[in-house]
Amino acid sequence: MSEKRNDCVQNSISFDLEHWHSATLLVDEVRDPIDRIVESTEIVLDLLDRHDVAATFFVVGDVADEYPWLINRIHELGHEIGSHGQTHRPLFDLSPTEFERELAESGTAIESVTGEFPMGVRLPNFSLTRQTQWGFEVLARSKYRYDSSVFPVKTPMYGVPGGPLRPYRVHPGRPFDSSATGGSQRESLVESPLAVTNTMLRLPIGGGFYARVTPIRLFEWAIGRLNKASIPANLYFHPWEFNPSVPVSEPRLHRRAVSFTGIERLGDKVERLLTTFEFGPVSELIRAELGLDVFNEPQSRTSHEVSKRPSHH
Template sequence: MNTHTRPTNILSFDVEHWYSATLLCDSVEESVDRIHESTDLVLDILRRHDVAATFFVVGELAETHPGLVRKIANEGHEIASHGQTHTPIFDLNPGSFEGELSASADALEWACGERPVGFRAPNFSVTRGTEWALDVLKSSDYVYDSSIFPMRTPMYGVSKGSLRPYLVSPDRPFEPTTDTTTAESRLVEYPVAVTDTPLRLPVAGGFYARLLPIELLEWGIRRLNRRGIPATVYFHPWEFNPNVPIPTPSFTNRFISFHGIDRTAAKLERLLQTFEFGTHASDLATRGWRELTPELPTSE
């Protein structure tokens, strides 16, 4: 499945209820549980393309749907943490974030038998001002993070952040360090994919993948790959489910949350045909950073 030739891109899914999308939280009164249905649609596509992906799962969801987590893991995918309660780091402090990390690791381990080593913050909420989260991740035995959106958007992001996966330095958390020897640099950051053009353009997935033409996504990923940079791409299972009931919040929020939902599957299928994809864990294993991560689970 993984040929060990660079760059294999990284495919991930943030597993949460569709109504967890932050823009919708306040406007959904009745929540319909579609998570099994949505995840099955994704698993089906991955099975057909023989691709393993990383699933960042909300801990609370693992507690109520352990069978779902087991099913994902049994199909050869990597399970990682998307927090315990889907609370953005902006609304946490180091103590409560530590609690989120250990509770979600416990919940995921309980559900599928393996402790996660990776984390993605809700809303890409590791930005300037919340960089302390990276220290907490390190001290909580997480091995990698994929929470940085390396361009500034109205809601999140780090302007001019590194496009390339890197070892996090204690002093300058948003810049790659070349020092791979110190114990302090044991956290690997996987920024999500934005283009390397002077005006950066997000090609990472989610809303952007639904909005932008597939040709543009492919062009952006190809540019990164040419420089030896794997593209970290993300989706949410609910983005593949046309049965998700569309609530009626403001037009803008509805647009961001649901625009293009009928074409997500076709876009993912085309990306899987064009590029090679794998998990964060398998990427880590090919980087020779594995000695930093003795307990890394094998996902293949």
């Protein structure tokens, strides 16, 4: 096993915990879904445990209501629990009032299991874009301290081209401009964007389809290039992407290709990344980048304590 790189950069790894058939391209395609959420999550927990890595799980509120014991288990293993909305509806399908309700209900669902209101949130389908930037105003009024929904590159489904690459405090009037705050701490919400390459032509590598089709050597090169520039890589995945037993035959061909291509290799790919680079929860990446007092509270879990996570074997 190779030694980890000595770039001294705290990257983050997170998992959007949802039913596989609730993905945007699949929600209208699968008529009689087979539930794989527990099986898929156990695969991911085993992977993280082998590398003694703590992660963030952004959990759909409906899943927390349905599987409270599973969410509690993840939490007790030392992983951070964040919100992924209550019903997995993207922001562009919601009104401000509906969005406010989604945030509150999912936070309450998670708090009822873990005893803690989640610090972070990730919107389904990375649906916080220039067209829906009003969502920042709702987030700023909520109890959440950070968001991780901005993909700083344009893709066919989402993205904020030219957006910041690093975590930053959100200015209410200029939410995609990391220089707008001048480092001021008066802004209460922090944004932690997903990873893209820091090249002239930005390429999405943060997770999902893009991570599954990116060759491992290119993936390692891209993260290494970010880290050499002292830019942390914020990666995301879904537990169902690590489970080859997820049914793939029902969706139409093009949607099946986008949703499932590369699943059989993703586990080995992430295993290699966890071996090579330093990873932790999204909140740890933010603290490492912006300072321990970024959330105006003492650090709840030090890097030493993360390495002491209890084994689930």
